[in-house]
Amino acid sequence: MELTREQQALLDGAKGPTMAKVMKTLVQYGEVFGAEKMVPVTGEYGHLVLSFGLTFLGPVFDLYQKLIDEGCLSGQKFTCDPRPYDKNVPQNPLQKTVAKAVFGKQARYEKQLEKLGLLNEDSYTCTCYLDEIGNTPKEGDVLSWAESSAVVYANSVLGARCNRNSGIIELFGSVAGYVPYFGFLTDEGRRADWIVELKTSKLPDAQILGSAIGMKVMEDVPYVKGLDKYLGTELTDEAKTYLKDFGAATASNGAVGLYHIENLTPEAKAQGEALIRENAKVYVIDDAELQRVKDGYPCVWKDLNAKPKMCFLGCPHMTLEQLTDWTQKIEAALKEAGNDKVLVPTVFTTSQGVLKKFNQTVYAGRLAKTGVIVSCICPLMFMDNPLWQHEPVITSSNKLRTYTTARFYDNAEILNIITKEGK
Amino acid sequence: MKEFKGRVIAAGEVTAEAVVTRQGFNTLASMQMMFIQSKTKCVDQSNPDIYKKILMGKALCLPQTIGSTTGGMFLYSAVQSGKAPACLLFSKEIDSLAAAGAVLADVWSENAKMPTIDKLGDEFLEYVQDGDTITVKPDGTVIVDR
Numbered sequence: 001m002e003l004t005r006e007q008q009a010l011l012d013g014a015k016g017p018t019m020a021k022v023m024k025t026l027v028q029y030g031e032v033f034g035a036e037k038m039v040p041v042t043g044e045y046g047h048l049v050l051s052f053g054l055t056f057l058g059p060v061f062d063l064y065q066k067l068i069d070e071g072c073l074s075g076q077k078f079t080c081d082p083r084p085y086d087k088n089v090p091q092n093p094l095q096k097t098v099a100k101a102v103f104g105k106q107a108r109y110e111k112q113l114e115k116l117g118l119l120n121e122d123s124y125t126c127t128c129y130l131d132e133i134g135n136t137p138k139e140g141d142v143l144s145w146a147e148s149s150a151v152v153y154a155n156s157v158l159g160a161r162c163n164r165n166s167g168i169i170e171l172f173g174s175v176a177g178y179v180p181y182f183g184f185l186t187d188e189g190r191r192a193d194w195i196v197e198l199k200t201s202k203l204p205d206a207q208i209l210g211s212a213i214g215m216k217v218m219e220d221v222p223y224v225k226g227l228d229k230y231l232g233t234e235l236t237d238e239a240k241t242y243l244k245d246f247g248a249a250t251a252s253n254g255a256v257g258l259y260h261i262e263n264l265t266p267e268a269k270a271q272g273e274a275l276i277r278e279n280a281k282v283y284v285i286d287d288a289e290l291q292r293v294k295d296g297y298p299c300v301w302k303d304l305n306a307k308p309k310m311c312f313l314g315c316p317h318m319t320l321e322q323l324t325d326w327t328q329k330i331e332a333a334l335k336e337a338g339n340d341k342v343l344v345p346t347v348f349t350t351s352q353g354v355l356k357k358f359n360q361t362v363y364a365g366r367l368a369k370t371g372v373i374v375s376c377i378c379p380l381m382f383m384d385n386p387l388w389q390h391e392p393v394i395t396s397s398n399k400l401r402t403y404t405t406a407r408f409y410d411n412a413e414i415l416n417i418i419t420k421e422g423k
Numbered sequence: 424m425k426e427f428k429g430r431v432i433a434a435g436e437v438t439a440e441a442v443v444t445r446q447g448f449n450t451l452a453s454m455q456m457m458f459i460q461s462k463t464k465c466v467d468q469s470n471p472d473i474y475k476k477i478l479m480g481k482a483l484c485l486p487q488t489i490g491s492t493t494g495g496m497f498l499y500s501a502v503q504s505g506k507a508p509a510c511l512l513f514s515k516e517i518d519s520l521a522a523a524g525a526v527l528a529d530v531w532s533e534n535a536k537m538p539t540i541d542k543l544g545d546e547f548l549e550y551v552q553d554g555d556t557i558t559v560k561p562d563g564t565v566i567v568d569r
Binding site: 024025029032056060147148151165167170183218219251253254255297299384402 | 432447449451452455456468469487488489490491492493494495496497499500503504517518519520522523524526527529530531
């Protein structure tokens with residue numbers, strides 16, 4: 001790899017041995033993918049995936065302490081994924097005790113984050129790119145982010161340029177100020193390997209469509225035709241909300257870091273089919289294919305007929321539109337069923353920024369009356385408490401389903417269960 | 424016995440028993456309970472190839488890793504905690520998350536190492552089976568013995 005004089009100096013130890021190792025890691029990582037140079041990070045803010053003080057991630061916290069002790073701090077402020085627990089989310093005393101043990105390094109880690117460059121106290125969310133949070137990159141910005149759902153959104157919907165960096169690597173990029181130039185940072189790396197032809201009878205559930213595409217194309221770039229028929233050709237709030245959930249499912253059920261939606265996402269609008277590689281493979285998705293994918297999701301509950309003890313919605317964190325929309329749907333469904341409150345303890349997760357706005361609307365009080373709790377935690381990390389692994393939890397998030405024992409239902413099924421059936 | 428040659432991502436020499444996944448290895452989904460409960464078994468319910476199988480100390484044979492961008496960080500911590508697979512053997516080109524884990528372990532671990540080889544080819548993953556004895560050489564040679 002060819003380095004500039006300044007980059008070479010960092011590698012040679014001009015700013016100390018720890019910074020030299022940071023650069024060595026980035027160079028070695030880039031060389032695996034044939035990167036010939038390092039380029040400056042141009043996005044205003046970073047985003048970190050590690051937000052939880054999981055006791056057994058001690059080696060990571062030790063490494064971060066080394067960075068702090070030797071002054072290797074992030075050159076840019078950053079946002080960070082959500083915290084793992086919240087006293088407002090119902091847990092029994094034993095579950096609370098275990099959570100404190102599992103996430104025993106939370107306080108230490110949050111202090112580290114402040115020293116390393118956390119933007120502010122409201123920065124803990126996986127949807128940092130929403131207007132309410134303010135970490136919204138511009139088209140063409142080079143980023144050093146991790147968090148699969150945020151990276152795929154930044155690349156696809158915002159047109160920023162970011163590789164699927166791992167935790168630690170993303171912080172190293174922000175510390176050094178450079179990232180290796182390969183993959184999604186290059187024009188060639190952003191071309192599509194797959195054409196996805198959507199032939200469904202209606203707008204598919206974003207979570208299932210994303211899951212189907214992720215499992216099929218894995219780490220490749222899909223170019224999706226036919227979705228603009230339902231989402232339109234402008235990135236409205238509704239379209240962006242759909243793409244948030246769609247992208248998270250492609251990234252967690254597969255390893256998608258960038259997708260193009262014909263006539264909708266920025267590069268697809270600008271370049272059209274010129275983005276598609278020669279000999280791109282074709283994946284046709286119809287109603288039957290989506291049903292096949294959904295029917296294939298395993299469920300590891302010991303009792304498949306168990307009454308759900310918790311319902312989580314909001315992985316990734318909900319938008320303001322989703323919170324208001326769900327409020328109205330739940331109210332209507334409860335009224336229809338003759339119930340006052342949800343029949344399954346239900347938690348909606350969202351960012352502090354969105355929650356503050358939501359609390360200024362009439363919907364906040366109305367949602368509270370239905371019994372739904374709104375929290376800013378990461379439900380995925382919350383369920384890493386081993387005592388929750390054996391509890392029947394339901395969700396309409398394909399990401400949460402993938403990483404935990406939560407059982408997947410689509411949004412219509414979830415609404416029915418929490419308002420009418422209770423099971 | 425069959426010999427394969429791949430590209431060295433992190434060099435090392437090791438002999439271990441194979442555990443094989445022919446679908447993408449979801450690092451977070453597979454390894455998260457290993458850290459929380461000190462269990463070494465894979466807990467990814469979506470991967471029938473390796474669900475409930477022991478990964479620690481094994482030669483993990485895989486096409487690539489998928490899923491959360493915590494992947495490299497978890498692999499690094501696994502190496503540092505002595506809970507990692509003995510080596511990672513990729514049939515395809517390594518993905519960015521696994522590469523991060525392998526490089527982080529290579530640069531920042533004083534003693535523990537996790538030899539990592541990629542581009543071993545589809546034939547490697549078609550041939551290798553659970554329980555095979557795998558020997559990895561520093562030059563990227565992988566010997567499968569059964």
